[in-house]
Amino acid sequence: AAGTxxxxxxxxxxxxGRNPGAKQKVAKELAEQEQxxxxxxxxxxxxxxxxxECRMALPGAQAFLGFQFAIVFAQxxxxxxxxxxxxxxxxxxxxxxxxxxxxxxxxxxRIHEAGExxxxxxxxxxxxxxxxxxxxxxxxxGDLFVVIAxxxxxxxxxxASAGFLLLAFYSxxxxxxxxxxx
Numbered sequence: 237a238a239g240t241x242x243x244x245x246x247x248x249x250x251x252x253g254r255n256p257g258a259k260q261k262v263a264k265e266l267a268e269q270e271q272x273x274x275x276x277x278x279x280x281x282x283x284x285x286x287x288x289e290c291r292m293a294l295p296g297a298q299a300f301l302g303f304q305f306a307i308v309f310a311q312x313x314x315x316x317x318x319x320x321x322x323x324x325x326x327x328x329x330x331x332x333x334x335x336x337x338x339x340x341x342x343x344x345x346r347i348h349e350a351g352e353x354x355x356x357x358x359x360x361x362x363x364x365x366x367x368x369x370x371x372x373x374x375x376x377x378g379d380l381f382v383v384i385a386x387x388x389x390x391x392x393x394x395x396a397s398a399g400f401l402l403l404a405f406y407s408x409x410x411x412x413x414x415x416x417x418x
């Protein structure tokens with residue numbers, strides 16, 4: 237399922253947006269946008285920044301995903317209650333989706349944009365990065381639930397802690413930025 241999702245996002249979505257004359261249209265839009273946005277940093281610099289942001293988040297998501305896969309094969313995993321195993325599985329899926337979304341901007345830039353810097357790519361990459369964070373939060377919080385529940389033997393406390401941590405993740409990742417923007 238993860239492989240199918242990756243192929244669909246990396247290749248299908250990027251190819252769906254192609255049409256004849258798109259490069260000329262993009263070039264014209266870029267010229268118009270440059271005239272309007274003289275104050276904005278150079279498009280190339282903004283694209284480098286968004287790709288760097290993806291590259292910074294990706295190793296953490298990949299390492300976390302690796303630990304999530306390894307846990308399934310540990311002997312103690314079988315002893316966990318079935319609902320906790322399912323929570324771990326849902327967390328693993330969320331982290332997998334997040335990882336695929338963090339890799340997607342590089343593939344999209346190379347395949348759809350043919351390596352060219354366009355405003356469209358900058359917008360797509362930014363949205364993919366933010367969407368990846370939306371999935372990474374529950375991926376982390378779900379596994380934190382399992383760990384806290386196992387250590388404390390209290391699913392209620394674990395649920396409250398994991399919910400609080402998810403809220404903290406989203407507050408730091410999205411809330412602070414939105415507040416500072418205003």
